[in-house]
Amino acid sequence: MSLNYFKYYLLLLNFIFLESIALANILNPKIKMTPYDDITVGAIWNDWQNYPNGRPLDLVPIANETSTDEFVLAFLQSIEGKCKAGWAGISAMSVDSGWGKFLTDKLTENNKKYSISLGGANGLNLAFTCEINELLDIYENIYLVYHPNGLDFDIEGSFQSDFKSIAKMLKVIKKFQINHSETKITFTLATMPEGLTAEGEWLIKAAKSEGIHFIVNIMAMDYGYSYNQNMADYAIQAANNLFSFLKIQYSNYSDYDIWQMIAITPMIGLNDVTTENFSLHDADKLKTFANQFNIGGLHMWSVKRDNPCSSSFVLPTCSSNNNQKKNYEYLMHFNN
Template structure:
């Protein structure tokens, strides 16, 4: 890990003063004795198509319904690429998950902004999915090839701005990140949203699966996540004009419990505990995990890690730890 930049004696002296600590460190000072600790919200991603007994573990503050995407190349929203957006079973499921936020995009499938040829069509497609779930909370999970599609970014920004002009749409943007921070495509997406007048309520960074850039990663995944959060915090201040405190409050981390998409990256229960402690310390807006249905040990005959973590745990351990509780005995 790189050494922090040297500070001048005057700055070091200023940072020693309690009243200036938050401004020098770029984060809130630790709570005073007797003061209540910052509460960190917890919002797991849940499947739109199928319920899991683990969805409500740790009493989430919000459920992120994944994913609303295009029906092939058509400008028609569907859940997970297969279920009609107005499927009654999904509507009943969404009604039982309150509050719920519709997550558009994700790694697989076609994000609607790439399938819809006009802003009018795109705004209508987004609205249809939101109405089907009965919510005015949207998460735009932009990753993979979609992240470099500038035309889609422009349509999305204008469509979301239009929706916000008509309703009080609460917008979260979920982006991949590296320990060094948001990469160029992600930063450009945020600039475009701001230029279009979109009110971004939250930026959610996916602190997971760093891949070939860190082939010999041996340190704890939580340390990489903290580095990424600190780097993104500074970038959000510049890109969105947020104050230091606001940038922490509107920043969310999403982790992938257990074995990540690359085998040498494993997010442990100790990482979950440290991540929550970090979130409390800096005043982070919230924590999420991908996904509630994975928060369990794998059965002996399970080779895939898509629906289990691949580490020793009790069911729901990661949700409880990220929400500030303890693992099951």
């Protein structure tokens, strides 16, 4: 075999190898973690000359360290019970003032995507405090100020059973989606391992009736003190039961299409229900499941909690998981 022929042979083998990897990635895509970040936690206050009302922490270094490409930024809520949007419902952190643009601009400059989450467990939902036309103006203004890749509607607390406000919200979301069809819409809902709550099922049926295209993101957490076994197994059980429910609602969809409608969000480390602890092993197991079925999204609560500590209480700045040894270890498990 001549030297030139041998070189060509090696080049051909290398080409075939690289093409095989590329094809495998297409046929078996890896689900990337898109973590939530409560952007008011750990806000920077010592840059007061440029940001007198503070600014969020820059997430780009964390993204680069953990191979994270996208975030969900939380939470926009009603300011003082009015039809005005602010981060954590704080007047000084209003959408009108552009609070948080430091972060969204940084993410955009570094080719990172982000969704914005409205609602949450605490505070007032804007759909409760705004009339229908005002609510559309609020959503349009959020889009104009931040240009998010998606809007996430986190339905928790007493708002879950406010069917009148939710119906109003859904009508506005449909109008918004007509204007911004490229913007992903997600409903983040409480779940049990056995499936969605009755309120969650009602919302899904109502959203379908409005003709909204959406992803259902289940909060795989806080089931109750009797749920004290493997948290990954509970999350997988909840996802499978959601699949069965959606398959009935969308009987003409393929299995692939249904799984693409499903996202899962565990609360890493110690949960509010303290018999529940989502471990690093749970992260590995859930990631394997997500990749196996190519689900529509995998999230976690939250970036700021992805730090080790030995607390026996739930904290916003660490996981309360003694087995976590370094910062962002959950993100690294999910993404690597």
